[in-house]
Amino acid sequence: MSLRVSRRNFMAGGATLLSLSALGTSAFAQEKRLRLLWWGSQPRADRTNKVSQLYQSKNAGTSITGEFLGWGDYWPRLATQVAGRNAPDVIQMDYRYIVQYARRGALAPLESYMPAKLNLDDFDKAQIDGGSVDGHLYGVSLGANSAATVLNTTAFKEAGVDLPTQATTWDEFARMGAEITKAGKRKGMFGLADGSGGEPLFENWLRQRGKALYTADGKIGFGVDDASEWYDMWAKFREAGACVPADIQALDKNDIETNTVSLGKSAAGFAHSNQFVAYQAMNKDKLALTNYMRIKSDSKGGHYRKPSMFFSVSAQSKAIDLAVDYINFFVKNPEAVLLLDVERGIPESAAMREVVAQKLDENGKVALAYVSGLGDLAGKLPPPPPAGAGEGELMLRNIAEQVGFGQLSPADGGKQLVTEITQILARG
Amino acid sequence: MSNAMRTPAGAINVERYQGAVAEGRFRRVWNANAPGYLFLLPWLIGFFGLTLGPALISLYLSFTDFDMLQSPRWVGMANYVRIATADPKFSAAMHVTLTYVVFSVPFKLTFALLVAMALNRGLRGLTFYRAIFYLPSLLGGSVAIAVLWRQLFASDGLVNAALSQFGIEGPSWISHPNYSIYTLVALSVWQFGSPMIIFLAGLRQIPQDMYEAASLDGASKFRQFYKITLPLLTPVIFFNAVVQTIDAFKAFTPAFIISGGTGGPINSTLFYTLYLYQEAFGNFRMGYASALAWILVLIIAVFTAFSFLTSRYWVHYDD
Numbered sequence: 001m002s003l004r005v006s007r008r009n010f011m012a013g014g015a016t017l018l019s020l021s022a023l024g025t026s027a028f029a030q031e032k033r034l035r036l037l038w039w040g041s042q043p044r045a046d047r048t049n050k051v052s053q054l055y056q057s058k059n060a061g062t063s064i065t066g067e068f069l070g071w072g073d074y075w076p077r078l079a080t081q082v083a084g085r086n087a088p089d090v091i092q093m094d095y096r097y098i099v100q101y102a103r104r105g106a107l108a109p110l111e112s113y114m115p116a117k118l119n120l121d122d123f124d125k126a127q128i129d130g131g132s133v134d135g136h137l138y139g140v141s142l143g144a145n146s147a148a149t150v151l152n153t154t155a156f157k158e159a160g161v162d163l164p165t166q167a168t169t170w171d172e173f174a175r176m177g178a179e180i181t182k183a184g185k186r187k188g189m190f191g192l193a194d195g196s197g198g199e200p201l202f203e204n205w206l207r208q209r210g211k212a213l214y215t216a217d218g219k220i221g222f223g224v225d226d227a228s229e230w231y232d233m234w235a236k237f238r239e240a241g242a243c244v245p246a247d248i249q250a251l252d253k254n255d256i257e258t259n260t261v262s263l264g265k266s267a268a269g270f271a272h273s274n275q276f277v278a279y280q281a282m283n284k285d286k287l288a289l290t291n292y293m294r295i296k297s298d299s300k301g302g303h304y305r306k307p308s309m310f311f312s313v314s315a316q317s318k319a320i321d322l323a324v325d326y327i328n329f330f331v332k333n334p335e336a337v338l339l340l341d342v343e344r345g346i347p348e349s350a351a352m353r354e355v356v357a358q359k360l361d362e363n364g365k366v367a368l369a370y371v372s373g374l375g376d377l378a379g380k381l382p383p384p385p386p387a388g389a390g391e392g393e394l395m396l397r398n399i400a401e402q403v404g405f406g407q408l409s410p411a412d413g414g415k416q417l418v419t420e421i422t423q424i425l426a427r428g
Numbered sequence: 429m430s431n432a433m434r435t436p437a438g439a440i441n442v443e444r445y446q447g448a449v450a451e452g453r454f455r456r457v458w459n460a461n462a463p464g465y466l467f468l469l470p471w472l473i474g475f476f477g478l479t480l481g482p483a484l485i486s487l488y489l490s491f492t493d494f495d496m497l498q499s500p501r502w503v504g505m506a507n508y509v510r511i512a513t514a515d516p517k518f519s520a521a522m523h524v525t526l527t528y529v530v531f532s533v534p535f536k537l538t539f540a541l542l543v544a545m546a547l548n549r550g551l552r553g554l555t556f557y558r559a560i561f562y563l564p565s566l567l568g569g570s571v572a573i574a575v576l577w578r579q580l581f582a583s584d585g586l587v588n589a590a591l592s593q594f595g596i597e598g599p600s601w602i603s604h605p606n607y608s609i610y611t612l613v614a615l616s617v618w619q620f621g622s623p624m625i626i627f628l629a630g631l632r633q634i635p636q637d638m639y640e641a642a643s644l645d646g647a648s649k650f651r652q653f654y655k656i657t658l659p660l661l662t663p664v665i666f667f668n669a670v671v672q673t674i675d676a677f678k679a680f681t682p683a684f685i686i687s688g689g690t691g692g693p694i695n696s697t698l699f700y701t702l703y704l705y706q707e708a709f710g711n712f713r714m715g716y717a718s719a720l721a722w723i724l725v726l727i728i729a730v731f732t733a734f735s736f737l738t739s740r741y742w743v744h745y746d747d
Contacts, residue, residue: 072689076709083496083714100712104497188584246693248583250603253688265583391711394690401693405605 032059032322036066037081038092038309039074041278044343051336055329062322071255082106087314089323093139094309095130099384101312102133108313109136113324119332122350126381130307133384139310140327143345145274146303146371146378147200149292150259154285155267159183163288166377170205170233170293173268177242180267191242193260193269194249196234197400199393201270204292204302205230207379218386220421228414231403235410246404256282274308274345276367289370291377301379305371308345346371388424395420490718500715507719518720520695521703527609528699529676532616537668540620544627545657558625565621573615574685578602581611602686605696612682612697623668630664631657662743670735677728680705700724 038048045068052064067088069077075097081087082101093101101107111132115121120128120140131139149164156163159180164173177191195201203213212221237243248265252258256278261269271279273289280287292302311330313323330336337352342364347353360368385392399417402408408416465472490507492500511518547557567573580586583600591598601607634657642652658665680701683691691698691706704724708717 079496079709079712101497104495106497247600247604250605250693251578251582251600253690255688258688388711397690398692398694401605405694407605407694 032062032319034062034064034090034319034322034326035088036064036090036092037074037078037088038066038068039071040068040092041070043278044068047340047343050339051330054333054336054339055326059325064326082314082316085316087316089314089317089319090326091312091314092142092309093312095307096385096389098131098139098310098312099133100387102136102138106315107138108315108317108320109138110140110313110324111137117321118324118328120349123348124305127305127307127348130381130384131310131312139307139312140331141307141310141345141348142331142340143274143308143342143347144305144371145272145308145345145367146305146374147204147292148271148273148276148289148370150261150269150271150276150279151288151290152261152267152283152285153288155180155186155189158185159267164290164293166291166375167297168293169297170295173293174237174240174242177237177268178240181241186264189264190244190248190260190266191268192237192244193252193266194234194238194243194246194400194404195270196231196404197249197397198270199396200272201292202230202396203382205295207304207382208295208299208302212382213392214383214385214389214425216383218425220418220425222418224414224418226414227417228411231400231410231413231417234400235403238404246401249404250401261287272308273367273370274342276370277343277363280363289366291370291374294377300376303374303378304381305374305378306381307348342367386425388427391424392421395424486718486721489715490722492715493713494715494718495712496714497712503715507716508723510716511719511723517695517698517703521691521698521700524609524691524696524698525677525679525700528613528616528679529673531610531613532676533669533672535613536617536620536672537623537665539617540623540668541627541661541665543620544624544631547624547628548631558628561624562621565619571681571685574682577611577615577682578686603693605694608686608693608696612679612686615682616676616679623672626664626668627661630661634660659744663745666735666739666743670732673731673735674728677724677731 036048036052038044040048045066048066048068052066056062056064074092078087078091087106091101091107093107098107110118114137118140123141124144127141127144128137131137131141151163153163156176160183161176161179164176168176173192180189180191199213206212206222206226209226211223211226215221234243238245243249244260244266248260251263251265252260256262256271256275259269259271259279260266261271262279262282270292276287276289294300294302311327313320313327317323330340331347332349332352334352334355337347337349337355338359340347342356342360346368347356356364357368396417399408399413399420403410403413489500491502491504493503493506494500543561547554547561551557564573578585581601582588582603583598585601587601588598599607602611638656638660639652642656647655678701679699683697683699683702684705687693687697687702689702689706689710691702700720701724704717704720707713707720
């Protein structure tokens with residue numbers, strides 16, 4: 001060993017390191033800083049960062065940093081940061097979680113900033129209510145979307161099948177699906193995705209029957225008959241070859257990349273309208289958006305315009321004023337709104353909607369036209385789902401798979417779903 | 429290990445220790461050993477700050493209803509009682525994990541031993557082959573490989589393409605509840621590199637003259653393997669089995685990536701750790717998840733203790 005370090009040298013080196021690291025923490029303290037956190041893909045990040053840069057250029061001395069993750073990783077990260085007293089100032093929030101976070105005191109109420117600092121005058125009233133919990137505003141909607149059917153129009157045309165219209169019923173749609181499967185123009189492609197485990201589909205179908213997933217007081221909103229009939233309908237579709245078999249549907253990880261339409265396994269699949277741009281980018285064929293089907297030709301009100309996501313402000317934030325100003329800029333500044341396009345959904349502000357509409361490209365127009373053209377298919381926004389709704393969603397899918405793989409009859413599946421969800425809700 | 433104790437540095441310490449008088453004795457020992465602790469400091473900070481500390485906190489949390497947003501509330505044994513009596517998902521997850529352990533560990537060890545024996549025959553370019561066979565172990569835990577596995581075993585994946593040559597039309601293995609767990613077992617067996625390296629080192633230590641003597645006496649190759657190789661290798665087999673079993677209990681990434689975090693289809697890939705993760709970060713039940721984690725620690729401890737207790741009946745140490 002030729003290297004010799006005396007204790008004094010070693011300690012001195014350590015002390016230098018320590019003092020250096022201490023310096024790093026306070027160098028930028030006097031600047032006005034905001035931290036953002038959101039889920040989404042790279043294109044969303046690019047748009048968001050451009051808005052932040054624009055905001056900084058207009059507000060000297062501010063510094064906005066952002067971080068983004070995929071949906072699945074986002075919630076653990078956010079929960080960990082909130083628990084660690086290290087929450088970001090501006091939090092992208094979902095309808096599913098806003099009640100949980102708001103009731104536990106993690107979010108700052110924003111209604112006192114209205115209308116002077118946060119001007120939501122030309123927002124849809126229902127969408128403001130969607131961001132409110134117990135009479136306080138906790139989230140500003142960044143855009144509206146609705147659940148939607150994605151159609152591969154090229155595959156429909158090849159099979160010689162007409163596209164569904166707003167009047168199409170589920171039975172008719174299943175016949176179309178079976179025809180596409182039977183035409184067999186593409187190897188391994190079926191007519192429809194198997195939607196039996198899809199929560200938005202099930203909810204839409206329940207609403208057309210005058211039921212709901214959950215009631216306003218957080219109870220289960222449907223019965224055994226509803227659930228059994230639902231599973232039975234899809235079992236018949238599966239049998240008729242209208243939709244993909246269970247082992248193909250199980251490839252779907254509930255994201256754009258693994259949806260059976262993107263995998264080339266089905267000509268129709270189920271998604272959300274604001275995802276259309278991403279779907280089209282991923283598929284070579286020409287895609288289109290349409291609604292979820294009607295149960296009977298006169299059933300209505302299954303759809304609703306949903307705040308696709310919110311910006312909320314952390315209750316721990318030391319810069320709530322700045323955060324509110326940034327959010328106001330995000331939803332009301334024409335330049336910012338143009339940068340954001342309809343990637344997070346259709347802007348809620350009527351004025352901003354017009355600004356965006358003039359500059360939209362073809363794919364953006366599809367989503368806008370779809371959401372604004374729902375007519376009597378759309379009903380009221382349901383109350384925010386209770387805690388445990390995430391588990392309920394997994395349970396719907398789990399049992400749909402058991403029915404799909406023939407391990408359960410549709411009737412038993414319906415019974416089990418109601419029992420399990422009742423238990424989940426009781427546990428909270 | 430025992431060699432390290434006899435280093436000169438150790439000897440000096442012992443002398444100083446013995447020479448110390450009662451008063452100032454601690455001080456002198458401390459003076460002698462302080463540099464050692466100083467160099468250990470990064471590890472000590474890591475161990476107490478990042479391992480032991482959080483572990484103890486999680487033990488405390490397992491008796492609470494901590495949900496990450498509100499401060500924890502003491503609930504006594506409630507979490508453990510629920511795990512033991514009223515949680516069907518716990519038994520489902522336990523079943524999946526045990527299936528995985530029971531299939532992946534023996535297959536992986538057998539495979540690793542076979543490859544190690546093949547490589548132990550004085551092959552030219554041994555280091556090259558060793559590196560090649562070790563590669564999957566380096567890559568195996570990664571997200572990319574889990575994604576690759578999806579492609580291999582999906583309905584129109586490579587495996588089914590190969591099967592179709594023989595006129596067999598396979599299902600989508602990775603998304604079929606009857607087969608999905610075995611695709612994950614295959615993924616684990618494929619990462620046989622690290623037990624293989626250890627086996628190889630073990631094989632190298634078996635004296636060649638034993639084999640020479642055995643062949644002179646007319647023992648067949650199989651008999652030589654059975655009577656010489658296996659018994660002398662048992663300490664290494666034991667070590668590999670314990671380490672791989674613990675690893676298998678803790679498997680998480682493959683199932684998380686392949687099922688998109690759901691453990692589906694129909695809970696068929698709901699590994700114990702995945703269920704724990706869902707409870708902690710999906711449903712915000714950090715207290716309950718902590719209890720699940722401690723149950724897992726207990727189960728692994730029982731398995732390991734059992735291995736050590738039975739080891740004296742089948743592991744041969746040459747002393």
